[in-house]
Amino acid sequence: MRKMGVMELSFVIVGVLLSGLWSWAILLCLGAFLGVLLRSFGVVRDMDEREEYIDRLATYFSLIVTMLLTMIFFAVYRRPNRDIFYAIILIPLLVRSLIFVIMTYPRESFVSITTKVYGSLLLLFALLSHGFSVDFVVESLPGVVIILMGILATRFKKWAVCFWVFAGIVLYFFMRSPIISVAKVITMVLLIVPLALLGITAFTRSDNVS
Amino acid sequence: MRVNVRRVRRERGLTQEELAREVGVSRQTIVNIEQGRYKPSILLALKIAKVLDTDVETLFKLEEVDWR
Numbered sequence: 239m240r241k242m243g244v245m246e247l248s249f250v251i252v253g254v255l256l257s258g259l260w261s262w263a264i265l266l267c268l269g270a271f272l273g274v275l276l277r278s279f280g281v282v283r284d285m286d287e288r289e290e291y292i293d294r295l296a297t298y299f300s301l302i303v304t305m306l307l308t309m310i311f312f313a314v315y316r317r318p319n320r321d322i323f324y325a326i327i328l329i330p331l332l333v334r335s336l337i338f339v340i341m342t343y344p345r346e347s348f349v350s351i352t353t354k355v356y357g358s359l360l361l362l363f364a365l366l367s368h369g370f371s372v373d374f375v376v377e378s379l380p381g382v383v384i385i386l387m388g389i390l391a392t393r394f395k396k397w398a399v400c401f402w403v404f405a406g407i408v409l410y411f412f413m414r415s416p417i418i419s420v421a422k423v424i425t426m427v428l429l430i431v432p433l434a435l436l437g438i439t440a441f442t443r444s445d446n447v448s
Numbered sequence: 449m450r451v452n453v454r455r456v457r458r459e460r461g462l463t464q465e466e467l468a469r470e471v472g473v474s475r476q477t478i479v480n481i482e483q484g485r486y487k488p489s490i491l492l493a494l495k496i497a498k499v500l501d502t503d504v505e506t507l508f509k510l511e512e513v514d515w516r
Contacts, residue, residue, distance in 0.1 A: 286473035286477050287488070288473065288474075288476075288477040288480060288486050288488075289477070291486075342474075344476060344479070
């Protein structure tokens with residue numbers, strides 16, 4: 239079992255303390271250290287050397303994405319605002335997670351893990367926004383559809399097309415309004431990038447088992 | 449580098465899952481080593497060789513292209 243390092247533990251403690259002032263601090267800490275926390279408690283098995291290598295590679299890429307986003311947003315908007323800050327936190331975390339999962343797991347596991355996490359997050363958002371109501375049922379439909387598409391795409395490759403169709407529908411709805419804002423860009427990236435990656439990966443051939 | 453892990457593993461009658469468990473890595477890591485997509489550390493290469501009851505040079509052979 240991997241023990242949590244002093245630095246990681248300090249970050250989590252600081253995150254918990256700061257969450258009293260700013261609720262996003264705990265989310266930021268969880269996003270960055272959830273894996274380490276789960277490994278420390280033995281919920282998830284330790285990473286082997288290849289997974290550690292991929293983890294470092296994913297971190298490096300997310301650093302590049304962070305720098306690029308910072309440059310782009312500050313060049314375009316000049317004055318930082320809350321949405322830009324969220325984008326600089328969320329998008330690299332998404333990139334890091336996707337790179338790690340896509341490089342670590344075989345096709346079926348990638349599609350299965352990503353659709354379950356993605357669908358569950360959409361369900362959670364719908365539940366937190368509306369509680370148990372009719373609105374929740376309506377808003378939870380995309381989450382349910384994504385989980386179902388994941389189950390089908392792991393069994394039948396052709397169902398991977400659904401991810402592209404879904405990404406296209408999301409893109410269409412965002413493009414209908416000509417106004418571009420940071421919040422819109424964040425939502426688009428968070429919704430479309432995983433769908434597009436799922437569409438590509440679900441078509442690839444899986445590794446041989448012997 | 450030519451990788452002979454798959455051939456030797458099959459000769460010993462082991463599955464990828466069994467070899468992975470013996471050396472303490474994921475099955476996917478063994479898949480990647482066998483396909484030449486991941487070059488293992490010296491420690492892991494030695495462990496694989498020990499489990500397969502052979503030497504590292506039988507499993508991994510240098511080729512001319514590796515010197516360029």
